[in-house]
Amino acid sequence: MRLRGGSALRLASAKAWLHRFTFVLLFGASLALMVLGKSESPIVERARLTVTDAVTPIMNGLSRPLASIRQAYDNAREFLDLREENAALREQQARLVQWQSVARQLEAENRALRDLLKFAPDRAASFVTARVVADNGGAFVRSVLVAAGSRDGLRKGDAAVTGEGLVGRVAEVGERSARVLLLTDINSRIPVVIERSRDQGILAGDNSDNPRLLYLSHGSQLVPGDRVVTSAAGGAFPPGLPVGVVKSTDTGGAVVELFVDWDHMEYLRLLDYRLTGVLQGNSAEPAGAGLP
Amino acid sequence: MRLSFLHRLDIWARNLLPFLLTLLMLIAGTLPLPIPHFLSLGPGLALISVYYWGLHRPGLLPAPAVFVLGLLGDLLGVAPLGVGTLVLLLVYAVALSQRRVFVAQPFLIVWWGFMMIAAGAMGVGWVFASLVAGAALDPNPVIFAYLITLALYPAIADLFARAQRAFLRAV
Numbered sequence: 202m203r204l205r206g207g208s209a210l211r212l213a214s215a216k217a218w219l220h221r222f223t224f225v226l227l228f229g230a231s232l233a234l235m236v237l238g239k240s241e242s243p244i245v246e247r248a249r250l251t252v253t254d255a256v257t258p259i260m261n262g263l264s265r266p267l268a269s270i271r272q273a274y275d276n277a278r279e280f281l282d283l284r285e286e287n288a289a290l291r292e293q294q295a296r297l298v299q300w301q302s303v304a305r306q307l308e309a310e311n312r313a314l315r316d317l318l319k320f321a322p323d324r325a326a327s328f329v330t331a332r333v334v335a336d337n338g339g340a341f342v343r344s345v346l347v348a349a350g351s352r353d354g355l356r357k358g359d360a361a362v363t364g365e366g367l368v369g370r371v372a373e374v375g376e377r378s379a380r381v382l383l384l385t386d387i388n389s390r391i392p393v394v395i396e397r398s399r400d401q402g403i404l405a406g407d408n409s410d411n412p413r414l415l416y417l418s419h420g421s422q423l424v425p426g427d428r429v430v431t432s433a434a435g436g437a438f439p440p441g442l443p444v445g446v447v448k449s450t451d452t453g454g455a456v457v458e459l460f461v462d463w464d465h466m467e468y469l470r471l472l473d474y475r476l477t478g479v480l481q482g483n484s485a486e487p488a489g490a491g492l493p
Numbered sequence: 494m495r496l497s498f499l500h501r502l503d504i505w506a507r508n509l510l511p512f513l514l515t516l517l518m519l520i521a522g523t524l525p526l527p528i529p530h531f532l533s534l535g536p537g538l539a540l541i542s543v544y545y546w547g548l549h550r551p552g553l554l555p556a557p558a559v560f561v562l563g564l565l566g567d568l569l570g571v572a573p574l575g576v577g578t579l580v581l582l583l584v585y586a587v588a589l590s591q592r593r594v595f596v597a598q599p600f601l602i603v604w605w606g607f608m609m610i611a612a613g614a615m616g617v618g619w620v621f622a623s624l625v626a627g628a629a630l631d632p633n634p635v636i637f638a639y640l641i642t643l644a645l646y647p648a649i650a651d652l653f654a655r656a657q658r659a660f661l662r663a664v
Contacts, residue, residue, distance in 0.1 A: 224586055227560045231579040234564070235625055238574025245574060252568040256520065264524055336525035340536075340615070340638035341572040341622040341630070345525070380570060387626040409631035466525070 250375035253346055257378035260334040261348045268332075268467055326439065326472045329353050331379075333466055343386035343408055344369075347469055350377040358437065359471045366443035366460030367391070367431060368469060381469060384412050384444070384459060393444055394432035395423065401432055404444065404457060411448060414455040423450045429457055439474045507660050511554040512562070514656065515542040518649070519566045536566055536577045537642030538649065540614065543581050544607050545653045547588035548595055550661065559585045572618065573625045580618040584610055600647070607646055615639045 238245055279286065314320075331349035349355055351374050359371040361381045369389060372382040382389050389406040393414070400421035406412040414429070427447040433440040445459040496504075518538035539562065546554040563578030571577045587610045588595075595606050619635045 223556050224582075227556055227582055228579065230560065231563070231575045231582060234567070234575030234578060235573065235621060236575075238567075239625055249568045249570070252565060253570070256569060260520065260524065263520070267524060333525050335523040335569065337523055337570045340635040341576060341618060342570055344570050346523075346570065387628060387630055407628070407631050408634060 246373060249380075250373060250378070253373075253378040253380065254350070254375040257334055257346060257348050257375075260346070261332065264332070264334050271467075326474045327354070328470050328472045329355055330468055330470050331355075332468055334378075336466075341408075343383040343389075343406065344372070345381050345383065345466070345469070347379050347381060347471070348377065349471070350375045350379050352376055354473065355379050355471055356473055359473045360431070360438050360442060361469045361471050362442060363461055363466060363469060365462055366445065367438075368461050368466065370438075371471060379471075381471075384461075385410060391444070392432040392434040392437060393429050394434075394440070395421070395447075396428040396430050397424075398422065398427070401434060402454070404429065410463075411456045411458060413453070414447070414457055415453075417454055423447050423455050425449055439472070442472075508553055510656060510660055511542070511546040511550055512558050514653065515539055515546070515554065515559075515562050516565070518542045519562060519569070519571070523569060523571060536563075536571050536580055536618075537638050538645070539563075539566060539571075539581060540584055540611055540642060541607070541646055541649045542653070543585045544588050544610065545650055547585045548592055548603070549653075549657060551589050551592070553661075554585075556582070556585065573622050576618055576621045576625065579621060580614045583614040583617060587613070600650075603650075604646055608643055611639060611642060 329349050331347035331353070333345050334348045335346035337344050337346075347361075355371060355374050357371055357374050361368045361370060367384065369381045369383040369386070370391070371379050373380040383406070384391060384404060385406045385408060387406055387408050389404075389412070391404040392401070393404045394401050398421060400418050400423075402414045402417040402421075404412050405415050414423075417423070425447050429444045429447065431438040431440060431442040431444060443460055445457045448456045448458040450456075518541065519536075522536065522538040543554070543559055543562075547559075559581050560578060563581040566572065566581070567574045567577045572580070588606075591606065591610075595603050615635055615638070619630060619632060623630045
């Protein structure tokens with residue numbers, strides 16, 4: 202009797218020990234995962250792509266009804282201020298007609314000057330439009346998943362844009378899904394140039410809504426309101442994609458207000474300029490794998 | 494008495510409920526919702542689920558299952574690899590160890606418990622995410638995600654309580 206009680210007790214304590222051991226093991230495994238994730242090993246990338254490829258069709262299905270709810274809401278709101286919007290659009294149209302004639306003149310002049318200089322033109326981009334199916338613009342990470350992948354011709358390093366401007370770049374490409382690292386993510390570094398002064402800099406995210414301009418050339422005079430566009434430095438991005446405007450400046454650099462409207466980012470256009478710059482280096486698989 | 498195959502399948506499916514609900518919360522947390530950008534929750538919804546089942550039915554959501562869910566979330570991009578896993582495990586471990594304190598307590602006390610535990614876990618998550626990034630992350634999105642998660646807790650806990658009454662009474 203006593204012996205049996207003792208063995209039951211021992212069994213219970215062994216169970217408690219096993220229980221504690223399991224937790225220690227799992228916590229240790231989480232820490233190991235962090236190190237593994239930090240090492241950017243190809244195993245991690247493959248695991249990520251397997252999971253996102255598997256889940257994206259489900260998310261695509263789930264995000265459609267949400268998108269139509271949002272659309273219905275937007276429609277209803279637009280209907281309410283139709284008259285005002287109409288007036289505003291007329292005014293804008295009048296202004297744009299003027300701009301159009303200016304643009305035509307400049308285009309002709311530009312063409313003539315390029316002919317004179319024998320300027321090598323930038324290569325034309327091909328693009329894919331894809332639906333945003335998952336938004337991790339959350340606490341720790343700023344990235345979105347799109348429902349297009351290597352079978353649609355996406356490549357690592359493609360620029361992701363909306364009508365307003367640059368959103369981020371394609372960081373990982375699966376067969377039917379891809380992850381876009383947003384400009385606001387702490388790992389995002391984009392070479393940019395100030396449109397007015399042609400000062401080069403790096404746009405660095407810090408998980409807040411407004412990324413910072415770093416490594417500006419010495420003596421550059423930024424003014425709030427200066428337009429920031431992508432730079433061709435490093436061969437990572439095509440030059441001239443609109444990014445944002447300088448919001449405020451300080452000693453360390455400047456804070457940039459982005460053009461993109463995060464709340465209405467249903468579709469992204471992914472531009473492929475066939476650039477083979479720094480962003481496509483050290484990829485796990487050769488860039489363009491899966492392309493015809 | 495031998496259970497019929499269908500009956501066993503039924504019990505098995507019911508036992509999976511906490512795991513499946515947590516998985517659902519994980520995926521729901523990443524859907525692009527028609528709300529302003531900063532309201533994205535990260536691992537928030539899954540946190541609620543892990544806390545709830547850790548208190549009420551830990552037998553049906555064992556620690557390795559929590560680990561697997563956290564890993565899936567991280568691979569989906571909810572948090573840097575390992576960070577989301579750690580946050581979920583922390584909430585689960587603390588909830589489990591404080592089960593005796595919270596069981597059969599009024600709802601407000603259980604909510605208060607979630608408030609404390611989730612705050613600690615999100616804080617630890619922020620520290621580790623910053624360590625992995627090699628620079629201090631902006632804490633505001635973490636605080637927003639935490640506050641929204643806290644506000645959503647009653648509704649989601651109520652949903653879980655209904656599911657528990659409907660499907661797990663007999664199990």
